[in-house]
Amino acid sequence: MIPVQTWSDARRLWDFHRMRHEARPCSVGVGLGSHDLGVADAAVELYRRGMVPLIVFTGATSRTTRERMPRGEAVHYRERALELGVPRSAVLVEPRARNTGENIRFTRELLERAGVDVASVLLISKPYEERRAYATARRLWPGAEIVCASAPMPFETYVESIGSPRLVIDMLVGALQRLLIYPARGFMISLPVPDDVTDAYERLCRAGYTSRLVPSAGPVA
Structure with missing residues:
Protein backbone atom coordinates (compact mmCIF):
# COMPACT_ATOMS: atom_id res chain seq x y z
CA MET A 1 0.00 0.00 0.00
CA PHE A 16 5.60 18.59 -13.60
CA HIS A 17 7.26 16.22 -16.06
CA ARG A 18 4.50 16.64 -18.62
CA MET A 19 5.06 19.62 -20.97
CA ARG A 20 1.45 19.81 -22.16
CA HIS A 21 2.38 20.88 -25.66
CA GLU A 22 -0.37 20.87 -28.25
CA ALA A 23 0.46 18.37 -31.00
CA ARG A 24 0.95 19.99 -34.39
CA PRO A 25 2.35 18.86 -37.74
CA CYS A 26 6.12 18.32 -37.65
CA SER A 27 8.81 17.13 -40.05
CA VAL A 28 9.26 13.83 -38.23
CA GLY A 29 8.04 11.92 -35.19
CA VAL A 30 10.68 10.42 -32.89
CA GLY A 31 9.52 7.65 -30.54
CA LEU A 32 11.92 7.25 -27.62
CA GLY A 33 12.50 3.63 -26.66
CA SER A 34 11.55 2.41 -23.19
CA HIS A 35 9.74 -0.39 -21.35
CA ASP A 36 6.39 1.15 -22.36
CA LEU A 37 4.97 -0.03 -25.68
CA GLY A 38 2.38 2.75 -25.30
CA VAL A 39 4.96 5.11 -26.79
CA ALA A 40 4.64 3.24 -30.08
CA ASP A 41 0.84 3.40 -29.84
CA ALA A 42 0.98 7.17 -29.26
CA ALA A 43 3.28 7.58 -32.27
CA VAL A 44 0.88 5.60 -34.46
CA GLU A 45 -2.07 7.72 -33.36
CA LEU A 46 -0.17 10.91 -34.19
CA TYR A 47 0.77 9.49 -37.59
CA ARG A 48 -2.88 8.65 -38.27
CA ARG A 49 -3.84 12.21 -37.38
CA GLY A 50 -1.42 13.53 -39.99
CA MET A 51 0.94 15.08 -37.46
CA VAL A 52 4.03 13.45 -39.04
CA PRO A 53 4.85 11.82 -42.40
CA LEU A 54 7.64 9.70 -40.93
CA ILE A 55 8.36 8.01 -37.58
CA VAL A 56 11.79 7.09 -36.21
CA PHE A 57 11.82 4.64 -33.31
CA THR A 58 15.06 4.77 -31.34
CA GLY A 59 16.43 2.51 -28.62
CA ALA A 60 18.47 -0.61 -27.92
CA THR A 61 17.79 -2.43 -24.64
CA SER A 62 18.26 -1.63 -20.97
CA ARG A 63 17.99 -3.52 -17.69
CA THR A 64 14.28 -2.69 -17.71
CA THR A 65 13.59 -3.84 -21.27
CA ARG A 66 15.95 -6.69 -22.12
CA GLU A 67 13.41 -9.32 -21.08
CA ARG A 68 10.29 -7.52 -22.36
CA MET A 69 11.88 -6.45 -25.64
CA PRO A 70 14.75 -8.83 -26.43
CA ARG A 71 15.08 -7.67 -30.04
CA GLY A 72 15.52 -4.06 -28.92
CA GLU A 73 13.08 -1.30 -28.02
CA ALA A 74 13.05 0.36 -31.45
CA VAL A 75 12.51 -2.96 -33.22
CA HIS A 76 9.58 -3.90 -30.98
CA TYR A 77 8.11 -0.42 -31.44
CA ARG A 78 8.39 -0.75 -35.21
CA GLU A 79 6.70 -4.16 -35.13
CA ARG A 80 3.87 -2.66 -33.09
CA ALA A 81 3.44 0.22 -35.54
CA LEU A 82 3.33 -2.15 -38.52
CA GLU A 83 0.75 -4.32 -36.72
CA LEU A 84 -1.38 -1.19 -36.30
CA GLY A 85 -1.24 -0.40 -40.01
CA VAL A 86 1.58 2.10 -40.45
CA PRO A 87 3.29 1.41 -43.80
CA ARG A 88 6.89 0.17 -43.72
CA SER A 89 8.01 3.17 -45.75
CA ALA A 90 6.90 5.49 -42.95
CA VAL A 91 8.99 3.90 -40.18
CA LEU A 92 12.74 4.04 -39.59
CA VAL A 93 14.62 2.28 -36.80
CA GLU A 94 17.61 3.52 -34.82
CA PRO A 95 18.63 0.45 -32.77
CA ARG A 96 21.79 1.56 -30.91
CA ALA A 97 20.79 4.27 -28.44
CA ARG A 98 21.01 3.41 -24.74
CA ASN A 99 20.10 6.76 -23.20
CA THR A 100 18.12 9.88 -24.10
CA GLY A 101 21.15 11.75 -25.39
CA GLU A 102 22.01 8.91 -27.74
CA ASN A 103 18.35 8.71 -28.81
CA ILE A 104 18.60 12.29 -30.04
CA ARG A 105 22.11 12.19 -31.48
CA PHE A 106 21.76 8.89 -33.31
CA THR A 107 18.33 9.79 -34.67
CA ARG A 108 19.62 13.11 -35.95
CA GLU A 109 22.52 11.34 -37.67
CA LEU A 110 20.18 8.74 -39.19
CA LEU A 111 17.91 11.39 -40.66
CA GLU A 112 20.85 13.37 -42.01
CA ARG A 113 22.18 10.26 -43.77
CA ALA A 114 18.69 9.61 -45.17
CA GLY A 115 18.51 13.15 -46.52
CA VAL A 116 15.43 14.06 -44.47
CA ASP A 117 15.08 17.81 -43.96
CA VAL A 118 14.06 18.38 -40.33
CA ALA A 119 12.67 21.72 -39.22
CA SER A 120 10.56 20.37 -36.37
CA VAL A 121 10.43 17.20 -34.27
CA LEU A 122 7.40 15.65 -32.59
CA LEU A 123 9.17 14.00 -29.67
CA ILE A 124 7.11 11.07 -28.37
CA SER A 125 7.92 9.56 -24.99
CA LYS A 126 6.42 8.18 -21.82
CA PRO A 127 4.30 10.93 -20.19
CA TYR A 128 6.76 11.52 -17.36
CA GLU A 129 9.76 11.74 -19.71
CA GLU A 130 8.47 14.71 -21.70
CA ARG A 131 10.38 17.45 -19.86
CA ARG A 132 13.63 15.50 -19.71
CA ALA A 133 13.38 14.61 -23.41
CA TYR A 134 12.60 18.23 -24.29
CA ALA A 135 15.58 19.58 -22.35
CA THR A 136 17.88 17.01 -23.96
CA ALA A 137 16.65 17.65 -27.51
CA ARG A 138 16.94 21.41 -27.08
CA ARG A 139 20.59 20.90 -26.16
CA LEU A 140 21.50 18.37 -28.84
CA TRP A 141 19.22 19.43 -31.72
CA PRO A 142 19.17 23.22 -31.38
CA GLY A 143 18.16 23.90 -34.98
CA ALA A 144 14.87 22.04 -34.73
CA GLU A 145 11.61 23.08 -33.09
CA ILE A 146 10.78 20.50 -30.43
CA VAL A 147 7.18 19.55 -29.66
CA CYS A 148 6.54 16.94 -26.96
CA ALA A 149 3.82 14.32 -27.02
CA SER A 150 2.82 11.22 -25.08
CA ALA A 151 -0.19 9.02 -24.39
CA PRO A 152 -2.90 11.20 -22.80
CA MET A 153 -3.76 9.49 -19.54
CA PRO A 154 -4.01 10.31 -15.82
Whole structure:
Protein backbone atom coordinates (compact mmCIF):
# COMPACT_ATOMS: atom_id res chain seq x y z
CA MET A 1 0.00 0.00 0.00
CA ILE A 2 1.45 3.35 -1.08
CA PRO A 3 1.19 6.03 1.66
CA VAL A 4 -0.97 9.05 0.84
CA GLN A 5 1.98 11.47 1.02
CA THR A 6 4.06 9.31 -1.30
CA TRP A 7 1.23 9.08 -3.80
CA SER A 8 0.71 12.85 -3.65
CA ASP A 9 4.42 13.51 -4.17
CA ALA A 10 4.58 11.11 -7.10
CA ARG A 11 1.60 12.78 -8.74
CA ARG A 12 3.27 16.18 -8.27
CA LEU A 13 6.34 14.95 -10.15
CA TRP A 14 4.13 13.38 -12.83
CA ASP A 15 2.32 16.67 -13.40
CA PHE A 16 5.60 18.59 -13.60
CA HIS A 17 7.26 16.22 -16.06
CA ARG A 18 4.50 16.64 -18.62
CA MET A 19 5.06 19.62 -20.97
CA ARG A 20 1.45 19.81 -22.16
CA HIS A 21 2.38 20.88 -25.66
CA GLU A 22 -0.37 20.87 -28.25
CA ALA A 23 0.46 18.37 -31.00
CA ARG A 24 0.95 19.99 -34.39
CA PRO A 25 2.35 18.86 -37.74
CA CYS A 26 6.12 18.32 -37.65
CA SER A 27 8.81 17.13 -40.05
CA VAL A 28 9.26 13.83 -38.23
CA GLY A 29 8.04 11.92 -35.19
CA VAL A 30 10.68 10.42 -32.89
CA GLY A 31 9.52 7.65 -30.54
CA LEU A 32 11.92 7.25 -27.62
CA GLY A 33 12.50 3.63 -26.66
CA SER A 34 11.55 2.41 -23.19
CA HIS A 35 9.74 -0.39 -21.35
CA ASP A 36 6.39 1.15 -22.36
CA LEU A 37 4.97 -0.03 -25.68
CA GLY A 38 2.38 2.75 -25.30
CA VAL A 39 4.96 5.11 -26.79
CA ALA A 40 4.64 3.24 -30.08
CA ASP A 41 0.84 3.40 -29.84
CA ALA A 42 0.98 7.17 -29.26
CA ALA A 43 3.28 7.58 -32.27
CA VAL A 44 0.88 5.60 -34.46
CA GLU A 45 -2.07 7.72 -33.36
CA LEU A 46 -0.17 10.91 -34.19
CA TYR A 47 0.77 9.49 -37.59
CA ARG A 48 -2.88 8.65 -38.27
CA ARG A 49 -3.84 12.21 -37.38
CA GLY A 50 -1.42 13.53 -39.99
CA MET A 51 0.94 15.08 -37.46
CA VAL A 52 4.03 13.45 -39.04
CA PRO A 53 4.85 11.82 -42.40
CA LEU A 54 7.64 9.70 -40.93
CA ILE A 55 8.36 8.01 -37.58
CA VAL A 56 11.79 7.09 -36.21
CA PHE A 57 11.82 4.64 -33.31
CA THR A 58 15.06 4.77 -31.34
CA GLY A 59 16.43 2.51 -28.62
CA ALA A 60 18.47 -0.61 -27.92
CA THR A 61 17.79 -2.43 -24.64
CA SER A 62 18.26 -1.63 -20.97
CA ARG A 63 17.99 -3.52 -17.69
CA THR A 64 14.28 -2.69 -17.71
CA THR A 65 13.59 -3.84 -21.27
CA ARG A 66 15.95 -6.69 -22.12
CA GLU A 67 13.41 -9.32 -21.08
CA ARG A 68 10.29 -7.52 -22.36
CA MET A 69 11.88 -6.45 -25.64
CA PRO A 70 14.75 -8.83 -26.43
CA ARG A 71 15.08 -7.67 -30.04
CA GLY A 72 15.52 -4.06 -28.92
CA GLU A 73 13.08 -1.30 -28.02
CA ALA A 74 13.05 0.36 -31.45
CA VAL A 75 12.51 -2.96 -33.22
CA HIS A 76 9.58 -3.90 -30.98
CA TYR A 77 8.11 -0.42 -31.44
CA ARG A 78 8.39 -0.75 -35.21
CA GLU A 79 6.70 -4.16 -35.13
CA ARG A 80 3.87 -2.66 -33.09
CA ALA A 81 3.44 0.22 -35.54
CA LEU A 82 3.33 -2.15 -38.52
CA GLU A 83 0.75 -4.32 -36.72
CA LEU A 84 -1.38 -1.19 -36.30
CA GLY A 85 -1.24 -0.40 -40.01
CA VAL A 86 1.58 2.10 -40.45
CA PRO A 87 3.29 1.41 -43.80
CA ARG A 88 6.89 0.17 -43.72
CA SER A 89 8.01 3.17 -45.75
CA ALA A 90 6.90 5.49 -42.95
CA VAL A 91 8.99 3.90 -40.18
CA LEU A 92 12.74 4.04 -39.59
CA VAL A 93 14.62 2.28 -36.80
CA GLU A 94 17.61 3.52 -34.82
CA PRO A 95 18.63 0.45 -32.77
CA ARG A 96 21.79 1.56 -30.91
CA ALA A 97 20.79 4.27 -28.44
CA ARG A 98 21.01 3.41 -24.74
CA ASN A 99 20.10 6.76 -23.20
CA THR A 100 18.12 9.88 -24.10
CA GLY A 101 21.15 11.75 -25.39
CA GLU A 102 22.01 8.91 -27.74
CA ASN A 103 18.35 8.71 -28.81
CA ILE A 104 18.60 12.29 -30.04
CA ARG A 105 22.11 12.19 -31.48
CA PHE A 106 21.76 8.89 -33.31
CA THR A 107 18.33 9.79 -34.67
CA ARG A 108 19.62 13.11 -35.95
CA GLU A 109 22.52 11.34 -37.67
CA LEU A 110 20.18 8.74 -39.19
CA LEU A 111 17.91 11.39 -40.66
CA GLU A 112 20.85 13.37 -42.01
CA ARG A 113 22.18 10.26 -43.77
CA ALA A 114 18.69 9.61 -45.17
CA GLY A 115 18.51 13.15 -46.52
CA VAL A 116 15.43 14.06 -44.47
CA ASP A 117 15.08 17.81 -43.96
CA VAL A 118 14.06 18.38 -40.33
CA ALA A 119 12.67 21.72 -39.22
CA SER A 120 10.56 20.37 -36.37
CA VAL A 121 10.43 17.20 -34.27
CA LEU A 122 7.40 15.65 -32.59
CA LEU A 123 9.17 14.00 -29.67
CA ILE A 124 7.11 11.07 -28.37
CA SER A 125 7.92 9.56 -24.99
CA LYS A 126 6.42 8.18 -21.82
CA PRO A 127 4.30 10.93 -20.19
CA TYR A 128 6.76 11.52 -17.36
CA GLU A 129 9.76 11.74 -19.71
CA GLU A 130 8.47 14.71 -21.70
CA ARG A 131 10.38 17.45 -19.86
CA ARG A 132 13.63 15.50 -19.71
CA ALA A 133 13.38 14.61 -23.41
CA TYR A 134 12.60 18.23 -24.29
CA ALA A 135 15.58 19.58 -22.35
CA THR A 136 17.88 17.01 -23.96
CA ALA A 137 16.65 17.65 -27.51
CA ARG A 138 16.94 21.41 -27.08
CA ARG A 139 20.59 20.90 -26.16
CA LEU A 140 21.50 18.37 -28.84
CA TRP A 141 19.22 19.43 -31.72
CA PRO A 142 19.17 23.22 -31.38
CA GLY A 143 18.16 23.90 -34.98
CA ALA A 144 14.87 22.04 -34.73
CA GLU A 145 11.61 23.08 -33.09
CA ILE A 146 10.78 20.50 -30.43
CA VAL A 147 7.18 19.55 -29.66
CA CYS A 148 6.54 16.94 -26.96
CA ALA A 149 3.82 14.32 -27.02
CA SER A 150 2.82 11.22 -25.08
CA ALA A 151 -0.19 9.02 -24.39
CA PRO A 152 -2.90 11.20 -22.80
CA MET A 153 -3.76 9.49 -19.54
CA PRO A 154 -4.01 10.31 -15.82
CA PHE A 155 -1.27 9.24 -13.42
CA GLU A 156 -3.35 6.49 -11.80
CA THR A 157 -4.31 5.01 -15.16
CA TYR A 158 -0.70 4.97 -16.27
CA VAL A 159 0.46 3.23 -13.10
CA GLU A 160 -2.26 0.60 -13.58
CA SER A 161 -1.19 0.06 -17.20
CA ILE A 162 2.42 -0.56 -16.16
CA GLY A 163 1.42 -2.74 -13.19
CA SER A 164 4.17 -1.56 -10.83
CA PRO A 165 3.75 1.62 -8.75
CA ARG A 166 7.31 1.32 -7.47
CA LEU A 167 8.77 1.16 -10.97
CA VAL A 168 6.83 4.25 -12.06
CA ILE A 169 7.72 6.26 -8.95
CA ASP A 170 11.38 5.26 -9.22
CA MET A 171 11.33 6.47 -12.83
CA LEU A 172 9.67 9.76 -11.86
CA VAL A 173 12.38 10.37 -9.27
CA GLY A 174 15.19 9.45 -11.65
CA ALA A 175 13.89 11.76 -14.37
CA LEU A 176 13.68 14.66 -11.92
CA GLN A 177 17.22 14.10 -10.65
CA ARG A 178 18.54 14.30 -14.20
CA LEU A 179 16.76 17.62 -14.75
CA LEU A 180 18.62 18.89 -11.70
CA ILE A 181 22.12 17.62 -12.43
CA TYR A 182 22.49 17.09 -16.18
CA PRO A 183 22.50 20.73 -17.36
CA ALA A 184 25.81 21.29 -15.53
CA ARG A 185 27.24 18.26 -17.37
CA GLY A 186 26.18 19.62 -20.76
CA PHE A 187 23.62 16.89 -21.40
CA MET A 188 20.54 19.14 -21.54
CA ILE A 189 19.44 22.73 -21.20
CA SER A 190 18.49 24.03 -17.75
CA LEU A 191 14.80 24.31 -16.99
CA PRO A 192 13.40 25.82 -13.76
CA VAL A 193 12.18 23.34 -11.14
CA PRO A 194 9.68 24.76 -8.58
CA ASP A 195 10.43 24.33 -4.89
CA ASP A 196 7.34 22.21 -4.28
CA VAL A 197 8.53 19.76 -6.94
CA THR A 198 12.02 19.59 -5.42
CA ASP A 199 10.50 19.03 -1.98
CA ALA A 200 8.37 16.16 -3.27
CA TYR A 201 11.42 14.65 -4.98
CA GLU A 202 13.48 14.79 -1.79
CA ARG A 203 10.70 13.13 0.23
CA LEU A 204 10.47 10.33 -2.31
CA CYS A 205 14.23 9.84 -2.17
CA ARG A 206 14.06 9.57 1.62
CA ALA A 207 11.22 7.06 1.23
CA GLY A 208 13.55 4.81 -0.77
CA TYR A 209 12.51 5.45 -4.37
CA THR A 210 16.11 5.68 -5.52
CA SER A 211 16.78 2.78 -7.88
CA ARG A 212 16.88 5.05 -10.97
CA LEU A 213 19.12 7.73 -9.52
CA VAL A 214 22.53 8.44 -11.02
CA PRO A 215 24.60 6.75 -8.25
CA SER A 216 27.55 9.13 -8.14
CA ALA A 217 25.34 12.18 -7.83
CA GLY A 218 23.23 11.22 -4.81
CA PRO A 219 19.56 12.07 -4.44
CA VAL A 220 19.86 15.86 -4.36
CA ALA A 221 21.65 18.13 -6.81
